[in-house]
Amino acid sequence: MAGDLFAATEAAVEYVVAPNGDDWNAGSLDQPFATIRRALDAAKPGDTISLRNGVYEGGINIDVDNLTIRSLPGEWAVIESPLTQWGDGHSDSVIRYGFDVEGGRLENLEITGGYWYGVMFWDWWDSDFSEGSTHVGASGISLDGVKVHDTGVDAIKITPGANDITIINSEVFNAGRRSTTSADGIDNNNGDRMVVRNTYVHDVPGIGILTSGGTEDSIIEQNLVRDTGGAGIVAGFYSELEWLEPNNPDYYAAINPIVRNNIVVDAGHAGIGIYGADNAQIYNNTLVNAADDAQAPIQFGGYEMWISNTAPSYAHVASHDPVVVNNLIVTNPENDTRMVDIREASITGQLTLDYNLYFGTSTRGTLFIDRNLTGEGTPEQTFSHWQTNYGYDLHSLVADPRLGDDWHLSADSPAIGAAIALAGLTDDFDGNSRLADPPDPEAFDIGADEFNAGAKLATPPAPFGAPSLEIAQRGYHDYESQTIQVRVVRHGSTTDTVTVQYATLDGSAVAGEDFTAVAGTLTFAPGETEKFVSVPLLSDNEAEGDEHFLFTLSGPTTDGDYPVRLGHQQTASMTIDDSQTPLTTHYATKWVSPDGSDVAGDGSQAHPWKSLQHAADNVIPGDYVIVMPGKYWGMNMTTDGKPDARITFHALPGVEIDEPFPGQQDGINLEGADFITIEGFYVHDMPRAGLRSVNNDGVILRGNTSDHNTIWGILTGWSENILVENNQVSRSQVEHGIYISNSADGAIVRNNVVWGNHDSGIQFNADGS
Numbered sequence: 176m177a178g179d180l181f182a183a184t185e186a187a188v189e190y191v192v193a194p195n196g197d198d199w200n201a202g203s204l205d206q207p208f209a210t211i212r213r214a215l216d217a218a219k220p221g222d223t224i225s226l227r228n229g230v231y232e233g234g235i236n237i238d239v240d241n242l243t244i245r246s247l248p249g250e251w252a253v254i255e256s257p258l259t260q261w262g263d264g265h266s267d268s269v270i271r272y273g274f275d276v277e278g279g280r281l282e283n284l285e286i287t288g289g290y291w292y293g294v295m296f297w298d299w300w301d302s303d304f305s306e307g308s309t310h311v312g313a314s315g316i317s318l319d320g321v322k323v324h325d326t327g328v329d330a331i332k333i334t335p336g337a338n339d340i341t342i343i344n345s346e347v348f349n350a351g352r353r354s355t356t357s358a359d360g361i362d363n364n365n366g367d368r369m370v371v372r373n374t375y376v377h378d379v380p381g382i383g384i385l386t387s388g389g390t391e392d393s394i395i396e397q398n399l400v401r402d403t404g405g406a407g408i409v410a411g412f413y414s415e416l417e418w419l420e421p422n423n424p425d426y427y428a429a430i431n432p433i434v435r436n437n438i439v440v441d442a443g444h445a446g447i448g449i450y451g452a453d454n455a456q457i458y459n460n461t462l463v464n465a466a467d468d469a470q471a472p473i474q475f476g477g478y479e480m481w482i483s484n485t486a487p488s489y490a491h492v493a494s495h496d497p498v499v500v501n502n503l504i505v506t507n508p509e510n511d512t513r514m515v516d517i518r519e520a521s522i523t524g525q526l527t528l529d530y531n532l533y534f535g536t537s538t539r540g541t542l543f544i545d546r547n548l549t550g551e552g553t554p555e556q557t558f559s560h561w562q563t564n565y566g567y568d569l570h571s572l573v574a575d576p577r578l579g580d581d582w583h584l585s586a587d588s589p590a591i592g593a594a595i596a597l598a599g600l601t602d603d604f605d606g607n608s609r610l611a612d613p614p615d616p617e618a619f620d621i622g623a624d625e626f627n628a629g630a631k632l633a634t635p636p637a638p639f640g641a642p643s644l645e646i647a648q649r650g651y652h653d654y655e656s657q658t659i660q661v662r663v664v665r666h667g668s669t670t671d672t673v674t675v676q677y678a679t680l681d682g683s684a685v686a687g688e689d690f691t692a693v694a695g696t697l698t699f700a701p702g703e704t705e706k707f708v709s710v711p712l713l714s715d716n717e718a719e720g721d722e723h724f725l726f727t728l729s730g731p732t733t734d735g736d737y738p739v740r741l742g743h744q745q746t747a748s749m750t751i752d753d754s755q756t757p758l759t760t761h762y763a764t765k766w767v768s769p770d771g772s773d774v775a776g777d778g779s780q781a782h783p784w785k786s787l788q789h790a791a792d793n794v795i796p797g798d799y800v801i802v803m804p805g806k807y808w809g810m811n812m813t814t815d816g817k818p819d820a821r822i823t824f825h826a827l828p829g830v831e832i833d834e835p836f837p838g839q840q841d842g843i844n845l846e847g848a849d850f851i852t853i854e855g856f857y858v859h860d861m862p863r864a865g866l867r868s869v870n871n872d873g874v875i876l877r878g879n880t881s882d883h884n885t886i887w888g889i890l891t892g893w894s895e896n897i898l899v900e901n902n903q904v905s906r907s908q909v910e911h912g913i914y915i916s917n918s919a920d921g922a923i924v925r926n927n928v929v930w931g932n933h934d935s936g937i938q939f940n941a942d943g944s
Contacts, residue, residue: 187221190214191247194229211235211244211254218242226252226284230641230738233269233288241278244270248283251641251668251737256288258327258353258743259804259829268295268332272313275299279316285640285667286323288743290353293323293330296337296366302417310420312336312366321345322640322667325743327353330379335365335388335418345374346636352743353805354770355380355404364388365418373397373606375636380404383442387412387450389419391430397604397623399634400439406474407439407465411452411494413478426480426492427453435459436604436623438582438634443467445474446504450521451492458597459501461582461604461623464510471516472504475547496524501594503532503576503622511537513555515567517545530595531571532621533558541573570595576622581634583624590621605632638704642667644675644697644731645742647705649827650780650801651726652750652764655689655714659749660707661726665699666742671735673699675728677708683799683823683852684722684751689713712751720762720797722751723825746828748801762797762820765790769805786810787824787843788836796820796850804829809842809858816850818873826855826879833859841867842881845874854878864890865904868897877901888912888932896921906931911938 192214196207208214211231214224220240225247233256237244246252256269269289272279274297286293298312312334322345323330330350333340342361351358359381363369365388376383376398383400386393387409400407411428419426428451438461439446446465449455457473465472477493504514514533517526535541543561546553556564558573577588584590596619603609603620607629611618620626647662665673678694679686686692691711699706710726726747733739750764764780767790771783783803784790787810790800797820809832816822824843832842842858845851845868852875858865865881868874868891875898881888888904891897891914904912904927912932915922917940929936 185219187223188219189223189225190217191225191227192231193227194231215239226250228252228736228738230255230740232256233286234266235270236266236273237270237279238273238276239279240276243280243282244284245280245282246284251283251285253285253287253641253738253740255740256290257829258288258290258325259806259831268292269326271295271297272316272337273297274312274336276313277315281316281318281321283320284322286321287325288327290327292328292332293326294318295332296334296340298334298336300335300418304421310336312338314338314340317341317343318345319343323347325349325352328356328358329360329362331361333361333363333366333369337366339368340366341370342374343370343372346639347374347376348378351380351770356770357381359383359385359405360400360403361385363390363393364414365390365420367391369393371395371398375399377401377403377635382409383407383439385409385412386432387428388414389423389428389430390432393429393432395432395434396436397602397606398437399636400437400442401635402441404443406445406448406470407442407462408434408437409445409448409450410434410455410457411450412448413450414480416480416482425453425495426482426490427451427495428492429453429455432456433599435600436602437461438604438623439463439465440582441465441467443469445470446472448474448476449494449497449499450476451478451494452497453495455494455497457497457499457502459594459600459603459621459623461503461578463505463578463582464507465504466506466512467510471513472506473499473502473515475517475521477518477521491520493521493523495522496526497522498527500527500530500597501600501619501621503590505534505576505578506536508536508538511539513542513544515543517547519546519550522547526567528567529570530593530621531568532576532590532593533571533573534575543567572621581631583631583634584620584622584626586626588620588626591626592618592620594619594621603628605629638667638669640667641737642669642671642673642733642735642739643742644673644699644728644739645744646726646728646747647744648747649744649803650748650750652752653712654752655712657712659710659712661710661747663697663706663708663728665704668735668737669702669704671733671737672701673731673733673735673739675732675741676730677726677728679710679749680725680727682722682724682825682854684724684749686724688715689722689751690724690749710749720753720820721764721799722753723799723801724749748825748827763799765794765798765800766803767800767807768803769807787832790824794822796822799823799825802826802830802856806831806833808832808837809835809839809844809861811836811839811841811844811846812848812851813846814848816848816873818850821850821852823852823854824856826857828855830855831857831859835861841865842884843867845869845871847871849873851875852877856880857882859883861885864888866890868892868894870894872896874898875900879903882906883908886910887914888929890914890916891922892917894922897923899924899927901926903928904932905929907933909933911935913937916940
């Protein structure tokens, strides 16, 4: 008790960290630490860690209460973790709060990368509520002025019991860089009283902002949500019984959520989804071209939840007493979805749906459907039938809202003065007061904007934070004799001049024969956000199938104070589609990705396979397999290529094989597989060999890294005409780095870096020649 009292009265300390600091320093402005971890070791509750301009290593676990981590005022810090590393000392997140942390603040920071998450609020949540069980999460923490982006899966993850998390004035984007499966911007699974306000969420493959899992009293307001693969904002969603609390006997996924004054643009699924929510309040939102791929701009749904091993095993969860008013909904001419879709058994109690404005511009017009009580087969309704048959939207409008390019109202919009006053409805999207002087409730406007109420926020907001440079997409392709335009983009602040080096690298395509090599410097002047590099493709009048090379970025510089760095897309795969290959000969490019599927995937770039073994089992001569960054099991391959139709497995930077395929001992094992090329893989800690080629002809092992394997880095046996080049082979524990064994006629071993192996670096058996 005395110790607690002393800690409470001890003066707060500011520790400073700088890239040129030293962890033996005092941690002051004049003698800063070098690492955030050192500052965390020194910090006590109530302290502040200030980061100077620079890029810092992430993988940080915070276990100090009421700790502030920020950029030093006037400067900007980036905290970064790799997308492909987890374990061996690497946290699953760039920043992770311990389950028992109370209070804290992240302020004016950039957080990027992370195998799973950018920021994660951890929990200790026992699967039941028996006496002595624990249910607690990191709570009372705020993010203010923070950029979280380019994360492995979710950008921000809130777990059960992580209550009172506040995210304001921030930007969240490019989640799902490693896996797009369930990759959301902000994913809250049973953290009560979450607030997300004035935050720009965009370019995420899943849901923009999700509050689910039994959350209570979330407020999502004044946000701009754009370009989501899933829904823009979701109140509720499917959950599992173990995350729900005993005071939620009806198993609601969200209780009393408020979603107001948001602008949602180009959501692939619902603009706002309501699933199993109790007393959801959805009002004064502007939804523009939502549900372009599926669902409806306003989507209601229910779900079945497992609750017991004995009958009844499942409970149906529907939304109860939802209120959806004062919302403005517009779809474009190509989007022929309904405005509102109420699925079967998705609502209980009273649905309040009124004072909305709808404008569907497709040839189907403005349609609605209510299947709540009648199920599948229920016909769609026109607006007049919707009002007459169901009594919904009696005060609503179907009209062109006359939105400006910034999704705000113009002076002649029919939305002006057409809303109903609501308790708590005081401000609009811009933070301007909706209250007239004197108050006039009849003057309230439909949608997120209150016309002419004050200064408008920029939509989208001006970029901020440190600049970064990357290639706009992971792969390009075109036919011979064409020119590929590679787009390089700048993110973050645009106030300074930045530069970056670019170059092409040979692969199966060779500069001078298949394409014209390019190299140089791109200079982005202040305000410039994109540049293009022309890469000419040559024609060789030979039928040789698709060929590949790389386009890379390196060496960014800036004349400003903020640090500049390369983004995660530093390399792009360039594919030359062969013009001369006859239709009777098969050449195709296939893809493997950690977020692919071996069930639904077809090996295309849009629908990649998930595992190397599935790819090895399904390729045919002529296939060129591009393996996307991530961790994989190994593979065992027995399929032959052909001399004029090789099978190539090309790993992009960041591919790692850390376990053999179940039942195998090697990272990559080629056995009876002729004319195969394996290039670019990082393979380590295998029970036998990193790469093994036995009883093959014409195999190429090129540009791989094989490290710390039990017996050999690379083993070949009874393999003729094998080429082993440009590999790095190290730390084999029992025998050799590279072992060319047993009838290795015609073997070529060149340009390899071999070190630290137990026996020979390179060992040739007596009959190798």
